[in-house]
Amino acid sequence: METKRIVYDDQVVRAFVLASVVWGIVGMLVGVIVALQLAWWPANVHEMLSFGRLRPLHTNAVIFAFVGNMIFAGVYHSTQRLLKARTWSDKLTWAHFWGWQAIIVAAAITLPLGLTQGKEYAELIWPIDVAVAVVWLVFATNFFMTLKERNEKHLYVAIWFYIATIVTITVLYVVNNLQLPTSLGHSYGVFAGVQDALVQWWYGHNAVAFFLTTPILGIMYYYLPKAAERPVYSYRLSIIHFWSLVFIYIWAGPHHLLNTALPDWAQTLGMIFSVMLWAPSWGGMLNGLLTLRGAWDKLRDDPVLKFFAAAVTFYGMATFEGPMLSIRSVSSLAHYTDWIIGHVHAGALGWNGFMAAGMFYWLVPRLYGRELYSKTAANWHFWIGTFGILLYIVAMYISGVTQGLMWRAEADGGGLLYPNFVETVTAVVPMYWMRLIGGTVYLLGFVVLGWNLLMTARHGKPVETAVDVPVEPEEPKAPWQEIVFGKPVMLTFVLGVLLVAMAVVNELASTVIAVVALAVALLGTIAIGFGKAKHGEKTWHGMLEGRGLLFTVLTVVAVLIGGVAEILPSVAIGVHDRSTTPQQPYTALELEGRDVYVAEGCYTCHSQMIRPFTWESARFGAISDDDDSLWDYPFQWGSKRTGPDLAREGGRYPDLWHVNHMLDPRSTSPGSIMPAYAHLGRNHVDFDRTRGKLLALQNLGVPYSHEQVAHAADDAREQARGIAERLSRDVEVDSDSELVALVAYLQRLGRVRSEFEPTRAPDGEGGVEVSRAGGAR
Incomplete structure (x- = not known):
């Protein structure tokens, strides 16, 4: 040979x-x-x-x-x-x-x-x-x-x-x-x-x-x-x-x-x-x-x-x-x-x-x-x-x-x-x-x-x-129709239909469909798994194992069924369609503070999701809903609480408390294992990039006006100066520091429009009026 x-x-x-x-x-x-x-x-x-x-x-x-x-x-x-x-x-x-x-x-x-x-x-x-x-x-x-x-x-x-x-x-x-x-x-x-x-x-x-x-x-x-x-x-x-x-x-x-x-x-x-x-x-x-x-x-x-x-x-x-x-x-x-x-x-x-x-x-x-x-x-x-x-x-x-x-x-x-x-x-x-x-x-x-x-x-x-591989003549392949319309594929199709239906019916019907789908999956798998091919013939899967491209295509289909059924209904409704929510987008400074929060990896220790349990609402505040994180790119629900949840942190403590907590966490929370973030007081925010950030979010559907985007840097500096001036009675901090921006963000968390004034008056009606989120709740 x-x-x-x-x-x-x-x-x-x-x-x-x-x-x-x-x-x-x-x-x-x-x-x-x-x-x-x-x-x-x-x-x-x-x-x-x-x-x-x-x-x-x-x-x-x-x-x-x-x-x-x-x-x-x-x-x-x-x-x-x-x-x-x-x-x-x-x-x-x-x-x-x-x-x-x-x-x-x-x-x-x-x-x-x-x-x-x-x-x-x-x-x-x-x-x-x-x-x-x-x-x-x-x-x-x-x-x-x-x-x-x-x-x-x-x-x-x-x-x-x-x-x-x-x-x-x-x-x-x-x-x-x-x-x-x-x-x-x-x-x-x-x-x-x-x-x-x-x-x-x-x-x-x-x-x-x-x-x-x-x-x-x-x-x-x-x-x-x-x-x-x-x-x-x-x-x-x-x-x-x-x-x-x-x-x-x-x-x-x-x-x-x-x-x-x-x-x-x-x-x-x-x-x-x-x-x-x-x-x-x-x-x-x-x-x-x-x-x-x-x-x-x-x-x-x-x-x-x-x-x-x-x-x-x-x-x-x-x-x-x-x-x-x-x-x-x-x-x-x-x-x-x-x-x-x-x-x-x-x-x-x-x-x-x-x-x-x-x-x-x-x-x-x-x-x-x-x-x-x-x-x-x-x-x-x-x-x-x-x-x-x-x-x-x-x-x-x-x-x-x-x-x-x-x-x-x-x-x-x-x-x-x-x-x-x-x-x-x-x-x-x-x-x-x-x-x-x-x-x-x-x-x-x-x-x-x-x-x-x-x-x-x-x-x-x-x-x-090195190996010597025999060169064998190409074996005839089973028709692709025999594989694509085989029993396993039909079983998967039926299961896919049943499972997608679960997402669009009420809770009782969803449970019934789930039971039916489970029964179909078990019985169908058993029937297919123990079914034997005729003498001298390959099983359905044996035929599939000789068709690399078809095997890959069916694998992709099996994976995509679940992905499409879960993801598509959720992303079909865009941010534009939900912009009537009372939740106000972040101000330019708050957005910069949020970026500092993300860069420092704060999400690795803090969550922003208060679950519907009495002990959580008693400890952290009102239960979180989907509007709370509407403008969060990316979301900040977190997966670990080494520190407390911050979903309702805004207004809980005065600005000075947050400054002291970042500079020396144990001064405000004895026993804390949080590291000190003194470098935030030394590092400065590049406000020249703020406009580009608001513009990107505007393109993603966040309802920033053209005026807010154009004046983003000025608005951020104005709000930062206000925070720094309030803090100046107790501590000196640069208004353009990352620390001030982070304080602005933390004080915003959990606050809705009713607690704020507009960040900028309508076009042609005056100057900047920033929200103030200080003071104890």
């Missing part, structure tokens, strides 16, 4: 492994630093190294630098072998590698400088977003062209998950990062308030799903069987796992916004689909663990299998806890607390971190042609890492439950038992020290991994892998 020789490109795999390990250690080190800053506030040694600026750097470094490079290493290595083809273009491969590293370096520079969008997992400024899109397009082009030129026509399960990752991340990243730039380092997203919240967590949750989960599952399906030297436990289970996961996951984002101003229908959909995720997630976990059957005896000595087994177990734990946290009653206790931090890190450290370690310990010896330098060190790494994870998540679980219970605790005579929010902060500081120890121990384990892999590489030499 005729053959052709294929030489795999493993040089780039070695480069991505090195980058992943280096960035992993850097990202985890930053995580240890921010953990120290919460336990001991003096660790905030400089404005560029404060918690609010380093925390986004930590999350981006771990997600996109560490896990991202690990994914690319695994994808490039396994894809070539599964498709029996060298990557399509060496030039695109290296453009991908160096482009991704340049993006990481750019993020490491801009985030500490305070250049950010202020959206979780999407903080990068718009020029970097453009670079991400270009590099991702390079990666996608190289992958799909390799898929097109493959010599193995059958698509193995790992390839399915890689396809889902590439197409879904493309959609998520583009939609969530639609922006209108005002300068090279600043922009406003096109969505605001409730719309932005829904789009952001549709992206945020599914970035976890399709960047931290599906590609890692693909890696699991390739490397775990290789390490165990056993086939995947169940091919049928892998089919059900894949399609149910990609279809259901995309709907679950709103569970991050339960009990908020998000419409009830979106919250309900998010909760229902999150609970449904239990089934496919645990199906994947069981498929991984049961693949290890017959290899249990090797676990005692083989660190690779230890890491894989523990990683899959942590995946099961995290995917049990996630749906549980998406139940409204559980979310009411856990949301905004450290419980969520523990949940996230159980997945990040256990699932992503241990899968990376297992893959590296298996892969690097093969890339360098020798055994792992020290299995003993790798085993020590496993036990050190496991101890660090457990110490970390136990500390956060205790801290989270403590916070949730203290926030809602009532005194015997009525009222809040802990009315001073700082009491709930000081109570959990010991757990922050415990977390710091756990994180440091985990980092130590990763340093051991880096040393072990380095020594393995130094004592070996790069291996070039």
